[in-house]
Amino acid sequence: MRTSRVTRSVKTSRRWARWGARAAATLAAVLLLTACGSSAKTNNASGGTLTIAQAVPPNSLDPAKINQAFEWYINLAYDPLIFWSAQGTPQPGLATSWKYVGTGNTTFELTLRPNVKFSDGSALTAQSVKDSLEYQAKSAGQAAPYLAGKTFTVTGPLALRITAATPDPLLPRELSQDYLAGNIISPTALKNPKQLATSTAGAGPYVLDSSATVSNDHYGYKPNPNYWNKDAVHYKTVTIKVIANSNSALNALKTRQVDVVNGDYTTAAAAESAGMQVKYAPQVFVGLGLLDRDGKLSKPLADVRVRQALNYAVDRKTITTALFGKYGTPTEQTVVPGQDGAVDSQTYGYDPAKAKQLLAAAGYPNGFDLPVNTTSFFGISNVNQAMASDLTKVGVNLKLKIETVVDKYIQNMVAAKYPAIGIGYGGQPIYLEGPGLFLPSAATFNPFKSSDKDLEDLYAKAAAANDTDRKALDQQIEQRLIDEAWFVPVSLSPVFFFARPGVTGVEPSPGQPITNPVWFAPSGE
Amino acid sequence: MPRLIARRLLLSIPLVLIVSALTFVLESFTPGDAARLILGTQFDPARYAQLREQLGINQPLYLQYWHWLDGILHGSLGQSAYDGTPVAPTLNSRLGVTLFLVLGTVLVSALIGMTLGIVSALRGGVLGRSVDVLSLAGLALPSFWLGLVLIAVFAVAIRAFPATGYVPLLNSPADWARSLVLPVITLSAAAVAVIAKQTRDAMIDVLEREFIRALRARGVPERTIVFRHALRSAAIPVVTVLGLLFVGLLSGSVLVESVFALPGLGSLAVQATIEHDFPVISGIALYFTLVVVVVNLLVDLAYGWLNPKVRAR
Numbered sequence: 001m002r003t004s005r006v007t008r009s010v011k012t013s014r015r016w017a018r019w020g021a022r023a024a025a026t027l028a029a030v031l032l033l034t035a036c037g038s039s040a041k042t043n044n045a046s047g048g049t050l051t052i053a054q055a056v057p058p059n060s061l062d063p064a065k066i067n068q069a070f071e072w073y074i075n076l077a078y079d080p081l082i083f084w085s086a087q088g089t090p091q092p093g094l095a096t097s098w099k100y101v102g103t104g105n106t107t108f109e110l111t112l113r114p115n116v117k118f119s120d121g122s123a124l125t126a127q128s129v130k131d132s133l134e135y136q137a138k139s140a141g142q143a144a145p146y147l148a149g150k151t152f153t154v155t156g157p158l159a160l161r162i163t164a165a166t167p168d169p170l171l172p173r174e175l176s177q178d179y180l181a182g183n184i185i186s187p188t189a190l191k192n193p194k195q196l197a198t199s200t201a202g203a204g205p206y207v208l209d210s211s212a213t214v215s216n217d218h219y220g221y222k223p224n225p226n227y228w229n230k231d232a233v234h235y236k237t238v239t240i241k242v243i244a245n246s247n248s249a250l251n252a253l254k255t256r257q258v259d260v261v262n263g264d265y266t267t268a269a270a271a272e273s274a275g276m277q278v279k280y281a282p283q284v285f286v287g288l289g290l291l292d293r294d295g296k297l298s299k300p301l302a303d304v305r306v307r308q309a310l311n312y313a314v315d316r317k318t319i320t321t322a323l324f325g326k327y328g329t330p331t332e333q334t335v336v337p338g339q340d341g342a343v344d345s346q347t348y349g350y351d352p353a354k355a356k357q358l359l360a361a362a363g364y365p366n367g368f369d370l371p372v373n374t375t376s377f378f379g380i381s382n383v384n385q386a387m388a389s390d391l392t393k394v395g396v397n398l399k400l401k402i403e404t405v406v407d408k409y410i411q412n413m414v415a416a417k418y419p420a421i422g423i424g425y426g427g428q429p430i431y432l433e434g435p436g437l438f439l440p441s442a443a444t445f446n447p448f449k450s451s452d453k454d455l456e457d458l459y460a461k462a463a464a465a466n467d468t469d470r471k472a473l474d475q476q477i478e479q480r481l482i483d484e485a486w487f488v489p490v491s492l493s494p495v496f497f498f499a500r501p502g503v504t505g506v507e508p509s510p511g512q513p514i515t516n517p518v519w520f521a522p523s524g525e
Numbered sequence: 526m527p528r529l530i531a532r533r534l535l536l537s538i539p540l541v542l543i544v545s546a547l548t549f550v551l552e553s554f555t556p557g558d559a560a561r562l563i564l565g566t567q568f569d570p571a572r573y574a575q576l577r578e579q580l581g582i583n584q585p586l587y588l589q590y591w592h593w594l595d596g597i598l599h600g601s602l603g604q605s606a607y608d609g610t611p612v613a614p615t616l617n618s619r620l621g622v623t624l625f626l627v628l629g630t631v632l633v634s635a636l637i638g639m640t641l642g643i644v645s646a647l648r649g650g651v652l653g654r655s656v657d658v659l660s661l662a663g664l665a666l667p668s669f670w671l672g673l674v675l676i677a678v679f680a681v682a683i684r685a686f687p688a689t690g691y692v693p694l695l696n697s698p699a700d701w702a703r704s705l706v707l708p709v710i711t712l713s714a715a716a717v718a719v720i721a722k723q724t725r726d727a728m729i730d731v732l733e734r735e736f737i738r739a740l741r742a743r744g745v746p747e748r749t750i751v752f753r754h755a756l757r758s759a760a761i762p763v764v765t766v767l768g769l770l771f772v773g774l775l776s777g778s779v780l781v782e783s784v785f786a787l788p789g790l791g792s793l794a795v796q797a798t799i800e801h802d803f804p805v806i807s808g809i810a811l812y813f814t815l816v817v818v819v820v821n822l823l824v825d826l827a828y829g830w831l832n833p834k835v836r837a838r
Contacts, residue, residue: 057796059563059608067563140575142564197609214618215610216796217788243689243786244796251676251688252786407557407801414568444568 050235050503052517053243053252053261057216061208062196063183064139071178072262075516076221076238077119078183078202081110081129084176086519088338088511094124094184094203098172104464105167110175112158117226118186119200119207126154128187133162135190136181143181145435146174167464170340170431178514179432205233205518217242234521250274250498259503260520263496265327265379271498279499279515281508282329282336282492284424286383287314288372289487292419293450298370301419305362307485311348313355313394319386320491323379329492333478334425334433336492338510341430341474347482355394367395374402374422375409383490384422416447423487430474434459438481455480529825537818541811548810549590552803558582559606559801580606582803593807602811603804607797612808615793620812622691622789625701626782627774629709631767634716639763641717642724643756646732656721663718668777672711672784679707689786708785712777716770723766727759734758761831768824772817 058070063078083093090098094113101107116124130152137147149165162171175182189201198215200208205227212220221238241258243249249261254274263271263278272278290310295302316330332348335341359367370391374381381402388398401418403409413421425437425445435441439459440449458480462473481487495513499506505519560576561568577583581592596603602612645656680688686707692700731737732755740750778791786792790809797805 057608059559059800065563067565069565140572140579144572145569194609214788215608215615216793217619241690241786244792245783245786247673248676248689248784248786251681252690254681255684255688257687257689405556407555407561410561410565410568411556443570 048235049237049239050260050517050520051239051241051258052520053241053249053258055242055244055246055249055262057242058219060197061200062139062141062193063180063185063202064136064141064143064193065197066141066180068142068178068180071180071514072517073219073240074180074183074200074202075177075204075518076206076240077200077204077208077224078177078185079204080177080182081112081175081184082172082182084173084178084512086505086507086509086512086515088509090172090176093176093182094129095175100169100171101161103466105169105171106164106464108162108164108168108171109155110160110162112160113228114158116203116228118188118203119224119226120186120188121226122186122188124184124203125187126156126158126160129160129184130154131187131190132185133181135185135193141180143174143179146179146181167460169463169465169467169470170429173429173432177516178512203228205229206238209237212237212239232518238517240517253498253500256500258500260497260499260506260517263498265324265494265496268327268496268498269325275501277497277499277501277503277506279497279506279508280327280494281510281513282331282427283495283513284378284426284493285331285334285336285487285489285491286378286380286424286493287422287488287490288384288387289421289423289445290419290485291413291416291421291446291448291450293484293486294448296419296448297416298368298419300362300364300368300370303362304484305358306364307488308348308483309355309358309362309394310391310396310488311485312351312358313396314387314390314488314490315350316490317350319383319390323382323386324491324493327494327496329494331489331492332482333489334427334437334481334487335430335478336427336510336513339427339429340471341433341478343475343478343482347479352390352394359394359396364395367397369397369399370420371399371401371418372420372422373409373412373418374400375406376402376404377406377409378424379493380422380424387488387490410444414444414447424493427492430477431459431463434477438486450486452480452484455484529829530822533818533822533825537815540818541814544810544814545593545807546590548807549586549593549803552798552801552806553586555798555801557801562800563607582606582801589803593804597811602808605797605802605805607800607802607805612804615805616790616808616812619788619790619793621693622787623775623778623782623791624816625694625705626708626712626778626787626789627771629705630712630716630774631771633709634713634720634770635763635767637713638717638720639724641721642763643728643751645721646725646728647751649729653725656718656725660718660722663714663716666714668711668715669780669784671714672707672781675707675711676784691785691787691789704787708781708787711781711784712774716774719770720763720766724759724763727762728755731755731758757831761828764824764827764831768820771820775813775816 054072058066058073060066061073063074066074080093081095083091085091094116095110096113098110101109112124112126112129133147133152136143151163153161155161184203186201189196205224206221207224209220209222219240223233227233243252246264246267250267250271252258253261253276268278290301290307292298292301300306320328320330333342359365372384374384384400388400391398412418437445440446440451458473458477462470462477465473495508497506497508497515502523503520504523505521506515508515559580559582560573563576564573593603604611641656645652676688679685686703690704692704694701737750737755740754778789779795782789782792783795790812794809
């Protein structure tokens, strides 16, 4: 009885084992057939489809509301008045010529390109440009501050005058693609601006194809039939695919699902070893912002010698090499080399002895504790942690509070809760850095409203100066920031673009770190 | 049966209210808001206030919640606070992706897991222990890590499956299946282990019962005993696990959708949370709640089908 039961059990097990094996084999066959069913879908960028990846979907497609970080989504559809070229020079866009009139950089005149039509068929006129700029000025978007206090006067069918209440020497830059204001919107679309959030109405090479778009996932563009410069249209379709994870984006690039991705330094080496083009340009200065320059929360920071000591105590070269490898650039400045304000000379070498000496002279021979609010975003806290090690050697203990949620970090900064912050600030021409970084009006990065009369006088003087004089004045502003040690910049972190071989035009430069997708082209062209 | 369905549906109303209210309250605790995110580092108090008003997030939380509820009663889930697009079409376009991913995972896990469980219950010994080891290994593997490994091997090295993205079923059934293979395998690793162990334990328990011995004594064929009688009894706890698994996979899909860049509700939930997009987050919570209600209802119906005693109650 027992024997027969065991035999039956063994037989049954074998039967089940065979059944299980068959089921597994069937599943494997299905997978194999699926894998072989069609070849991996890839892109061929030779004039067909260009697919580029972005980590985050846009908050809006309206140039007056979109965050500057998402400019690729509108670069394709909106030509700016002035193109800022890959080399960092102004080039004609919808405006063919422009100039400041008189002295003081308060009157600026533009002549517009004739015979230009928007994607909806409306004509480009001086009035349409005026309407677009006024719409931008009234919005709460990022372009609004650049247009605040300015009036726009139509002086001819294709001629416009901009009059500024206070000097503004960088209107050509502000009216370029990167600063959003110059991306001109069709007058027809402005009659119902709500539609601009989800559609495009520009005079750029492409127009959003709503049938090829799934919000938050991918955005399809097709050529604008009315585009004035058909030679600049390199692809039949362009798709921006949202891929949040940087490793996934790199994998998509390796498997030819996308042609260009906005990369970062954590995946740069992997992209390079996979044979991808790795293009980068220095863009963001990373280090410490010594915000409490009057010593309200941290008394030592009120003494310039203490702030300078912190600058002497940091070994920028070692930290930069360790964290960013060959892609990073050590810096003690807030601007990128080659941009307005960049100075050639070095003020602070790595000199811990000098740092200790300055601290002792300021009355802190044993150093002090410095609370710092920082964020893991963009690797800022990594730099701060490396700095902390150097600063400990001169007795300064950074008490780092690392926020993983960027919002919380910004909220703390705006509320002036910490005397110092970990900072990552995208280098701009020094005039544009003023309202965002160091003038008393800089709401985010100057929450204690630090004021320095010399700095502000220099800023005002540079704003009204001609180009030649302004160059020297801009450098004096940057040197003043360095001497007053309002910041401890350590590294210039680069902006990265990875591209498949076969795609050209992905060429960031210090003068124009954000490459424009309308410049991407198949290598055969 | 109709009473059961009606009762379940009625119970879902307070459930939806509680979940959505909790979602609103919990989201309000997270630092920042959509306006702050849109302005980024170019923060300016006046523009911030203007943008908050434009986005409708300057109102008290209870009013925002009331407007959202009012919208639902009028058949609208409102508009995204982040990009202004209508919420319902966005969610509808993504629901299918998540459901296919989760359903595919449940089916694959059930097929493999139950097969392994039945075989090991009947054979025992090394195979039984192997299922235990497999269970632990499957549960221990982080899904995002497994996903990245699968991509590296099967997408980047072998090029058998796409590394990222999703192809709608109607566009190309073959490409649709290919786009789901790696994500489904990723999610199935832990699920197979759980189901296999549950099935094995339940089958061993049932196979030792008196009624199975009686059936064998009457000469009923072993296949009939296993399939028609033992498996049916053992399936009740397995169905419970499948139901729980389905619900758990909805949250598990969040990571996997991000790794494979699938446009599902999980990846949207991550994005909307980062963007402080109340209407979208609440819409996703509503969809997930309704899916959970439906799944629980189906599990209850399955109990009735598997066990006549339950049907009689």
